[in-house]
Amino acid sequence: MWSWLTKTVFSVVAALLVAKALQVISRVMRTGGKFPDAPSSRKNWFFGHALELSDPAKRVDIIDGWCEAVGTCEFRALSRRALVITEVEDVAKLSSLRPRTVQRSPLMRTLCDYFAPGVFTAEVPQWTVERRIVSPAFHSNARLSEYVPNIVKLSERLCEVVAGKEVAINATMNKFTLDSIGLLGFGQDIDTLRGGDDDAAMFTSCFAILAKRLMAPLPYCKLIPYFGERMDGGKARQRALFQFLEDVVRRGGPDRTVLAKLLEKNLGENNALTDERLVGNLATLFLAGTDTTGTTITWMVKHLAEDSTLQEEARIEARRFANRPDDFGTVPLLRSLFREVLRMEGPVAVLPLQNTTEPVVIAGRTVDPNEYTLIVALRFLGKHRLPPGEKDPTKFDAWRWVDRKEKDGLRPWPKALMPFGFGVRACPGKDLSELEALIAVGALLRRFEMTLVDDGKGPHGAKFAFTMIPSREIYVNFHPI
Incomplete structure (x- = not known):
């Protein structure tokens, strides 16, 4: 009995794997070629450009190199076809079609x-x-001003550390x-800076898991x-993150926190978010607001050091800023x-999209729905x-x-600079990110x-x-003045 059952299970699994392999091969053999091919000496008929893109440390540099060589171009990793957009x-045009006709790529959305099943x-x-x-938790100067005291408090703690x-x-x-995020998001002082909660620091490893899954040859x-x-290890981290945030939502958020604002707005909604979606949006806040802003501050400190x-010039501004930490004009x-770091070393270098319902014309050629993953080369555009x-x-x-002639002392950003995304789908936390960076630095x-x-x-x-x-x-040395 068990022998027959084991053989049957193995046969079914083998059949499924063969069917999947045949599906991949059929997609690989499908002709493409609407756009110039990304130049690669390692491209072959089965893997496409996947071998050249296998090293994460070089992946975005390689894509930027393709953009410099041929401009808008296409590449393939196994059966996945992508179009890199450089103009x-x-x-x-894609921005004007978001979020209805053009959406995030299904793979990115699933991952x-x-x-973080939230607004992102x-x-x-x-x-x-x-x-x-x-959005109301982020999109007003008055709202951001409420966060200043806690950011100042954490910045002083950073200095002590x-x-x-x-x-x-x-x-x-x-x-x-x-x-x-812990303090502004829901009023909890996690204090990872001083080792107060090692479990919370574990959540940041989600990025490494997402990167591994994104570049896996198949969605294992x-x-x-x-x-x-x-x-x-993704399932264990997902459970830990969701359990932590479910407890937070049940307790509610103190005044002047993102969670308090979410709960307040949610009460007035006819289509109110479920607890699961509230948890997902807090998870989004964690994942979108930690490594991204942390990396930006890292590069700012590195360039200053x-x-x-x-x-010295920045220190003069910083002393002026101490008395008015919500006045960006100083x-x-x-x-x-901050802007130059985002342009040259921003945490988001490419943005994967897909036109899901209507054809779209790119570089003079028609792209049918779901024909390509559309890769917007954000870092290349910025440079x-x-x-x-x-x-x-x-x-x-x-x-x-x-x-200095401009009202806020800054030149307007060109259209090519989109470190927080673009259009109505731009990151709602972009102003909070800048506020954190300016106060900390x-x-x-x-x-x-x-x-x-x-x-x-x-x-x-x-x-x-x-x-x-x-x-x-x-590594940076911090010598007290």
Whole structure:
């Protein structure tokens, strides 16, 4: 009996695997070629460009290289076909079609929904409801001002932690932003900066799991029922995250927290969010607001630490900012530094989309619904599609956006710069991210002389880990002034 059952199970599994392999091969053999092929010496008939893209540390650099060589182009990884979009006009067209005709790619949506089923991946009509509930927690100066005292409190704690030490700023800044989400999001002082809750720090490993799943040759989570989602530890982390946040929602949020605002808005909705969706949006806040802002602050500190002139000028602004930490007009240089980091080293280098219901014309050719994953090359656009006459657009310049003649001391951003996404689907937390960065970096400038530690390994680069992060630890010495 058991022998027959075992043989039957193995036969069914083998048949399913063969069917899947044949499906992949049939898709691989499907002709493409509407657009120039991405140049690659490692492309072959079965894997396509997957072998060249197999190293996460180089993946975005390779895609940027293709953009420089041929502009808008297509590539294939097994049966997945992608179109890399490099022209501002085409991106503007996609922006105008969001969120109804053009949406996030199904793969990206499925992956993110596993850990954070919230406004980031929701599509209409669910997105319309969630956006209406989530946005008020971020989109007003008065609302952001309410968060300032807690950000200042955490910035002072950050200064205490780094004082007089050589610090790996990557991990430290991620802890700062994680603590900020805990305190601003639902009023809980997680205090990972001082080791107060090691379990909360575990949640940041979700990025590594998402990156692994995104680049897996096949979606093993679906291909291998039950065991697939447990192969990389994702299920355990998902359970821990959801349990933690379910408890938070049940307790409710203190006044002046994101959760309090969500609950308040949700009560007035005819189509109120379920507890599951509220938990998902808190998870979105965690995942979208930790590594991304933490990485941006890391690069800001790194550039300040290696340039004494920049540091001194920024320190003058930081001292002025101390008395008015919600007045961005007092810190044009720091804001310019923030923007330049996002342009050159932003945490989001590419944005995967898909036209789901209607054809769209890209680079003069018609793309049918679901024919390609549309890869918007955000970092390439920021570096190579600035207005004509822009001085050294491919080089980092912290002063690039300063213009004392403008009301807020900054030049307007060109259309090519879209580090927070574009159109109505732009990240609702972008202003909060900038506020956190300016207050934290300002506090460090007022308290310390910062010097970059030379580890003898050359310039620091970035690698893909779902978001773009420094490819190795960046160490900075913080000398009290």
